[in-house]
Amino acid sequence: MQNDRYQYTYLFEFTKNVFHKMGCSLSDSETIAEVFLAAELRDHASHGMLRIKDYYELWKAGRINVNPDVRIVHESPSTAVIDGDNAVGMVAAKKSMITAIEKAEKAGSGWVATRNSNHFGIAGYYAMMALKHDMIGICLTNANPLVAPTFSTARMMGTNPIAVAIPAKNQPPFVADFATTPVARGKLAVAEKKGEKVAFGFVQDKFGNPSDDPTILKSGGSMLTLGGDRIHGSHKGYCLSAIVDIFSAVFSGANFGPFVPPSVAYLPLLEKKVGEGTGHFFGAMRIDAFQEAEEFKIKMDEWISTFRAAKPSEGQTHVIIPGDPEREAEKRNRKEGIKLVPAIKKDLIEIARDLKIDFE
């Protein structure tokens, strides 16, 4: 550890210890630490160590189950519904993705909808679990409502991400992991802290007027879907977000849309429930259920190198393949260490003191 940078293993051990002290099994604690650290490595700090305090507070409030019985409650040869038993999201999600992979081994593809779960970190982690099995991985989740459908001012949907991971041969895998909004919630918080405006197309005020105010969510505003406004295709972003919500929650029996429970303890549970907890959706497809695996991977290499070689716009150097920036970040962060801002460090020191473990 140097200055404000921490080695991967130090943060992994710390995170594992936090959850183990909270009562999670050692194996579950490792899963949770792995997903938090995967976010940090991939420069998705908004889903990393920043969130440990939220999970910790939910546990203190008795709103999360550290000894869950995550189980299949319904299944067919290629599908299952899993009840997460109010587990830490990572625990329910990893078991769900393993189930999707096991289904795919036998049936060619496996699809799992999960209810009664919680915030699970980065969707990309679960999609990428498929890669080493020579499978395509998919992961969707709904989330706390912040986003309005086209023509509405009501916060009906989360930033509902989509993650898809596809293996290649000599090229690194294709890994897309993106929210169905133009911008992540965290970017608004950053602009707010800096006292800056944001671009139009990210948020609207409580009447549905365009806004560049990153604090507008505090005065009845809402986030917009990918596309921004109707003329630029916000209705398509709304479709995507709605599909993620329905696959995650209606398929599984979780809460959908505006009824998704808050992932922070300082917001009360909602009065109305339409299902159990937060919902996710996972998919795995064996590549050799479509093409002989070697042939598929060579073709993916060709796809990737073709797109990598596409002519750049003036002023740009190259086209990015989904997954490139995160892989470069991971390499750098493993070597140089993971940077934590003072506010997060302070939170972690407090948690460490509470739980009587080390952190400095």
Place this chain on the structure above:
Amino acid sequence: MQNDRYQYTYLFEFTKNVFHKMGCSLSDSETIAEVFLAAELRDHASHGMLRIKDYYELWKAGRINVNPDVRIVHESPSTAVIDGDNAVGMVAAKKSMITAIEKAEKAGSGWVATRNSNHFGIAGYYAMMALKHDMIGICLTNANPLVAPTFSTARMMGTNPIAVAIPAKNQPPFVADFATTPVARGKLAVAEKKGEKVAFGFVQDKFGNPSDDPTILKSGGSMLTLGGDRIHGSHKGYCLSAIVDIFSAVFSGANFGPFVPPSVAYLPLLEKKVGEGTGHFFGAMRIDAFQEAEEFKIKMDEWISTFRAAKPSEGQTHVIIPGDPEREAEKRNRKEGIKLVPAIKKDLIEIARDLKIDFE
């Protein structure tokens, strides 16, 4: 028929006769007519009767197979790859979706990648085939390259649509069917004919500069992905379009990205091939592979009515559920007839004359 409006059955019979005269079987001709007319009914005229001339010219140029052997070439319990044998797209696509549905009946879900196909009309038609089986339907297809990935000026992708249909009980089904670009190719053509500019965010010039010129594709310009520019999330639209391309073409062994063959005869076949024809991807999931069917549908009703009741923005009357506008259009067009513009009428009259069938 009144003025320039035609009854559904008249256009259906005419279209069926055109393809039957071209040598398609009666059953295939009916399939093709049904999909063309579904586009007209749903007010997606850009995929309707307008396209018959393109298909006809492809056939005259010997570039389409009217007696195809559409067949499964690879399969697992829940997946298949179909070779379309260069069929009219609708013929390969319908057989593929039927295969996905049959797989889902046994395995819970069915996923079919199709190669060696052609332009297939509206993706929504195939997704909706699942509804009457109490299944969720999914359909993706790649298409002629017109769209540049983020940071590039090269036309690497089509408008690659995504269609998802989900059944409900008393509410009409949820049917999303949208291109992964802010705007359809056809909208640029309309603006061009009217001599109008388009909004920024739809197209760029050959250097990658923003443009409002709908004719820019003729001077080396390209269409942009959903999101428009990087700051508004064009990289997410690029991810979506890339996923559609890979699922449709790499899974199946079709041509991907810039190598998708033109769907019009006036453009020559490309010199380089990386697979066979155009590619599609189809999915079907039994709703009772996740939830008891009745329960699922009641929950979808609740989802739909919740979103329908979301507070509208100032100046708007209500939130639209995906599929609403098309369903209203279908009702109106079935009653009032389908309107054809003079240029399309003229094309159809010429084809009718060539093939010695009636059209007026």
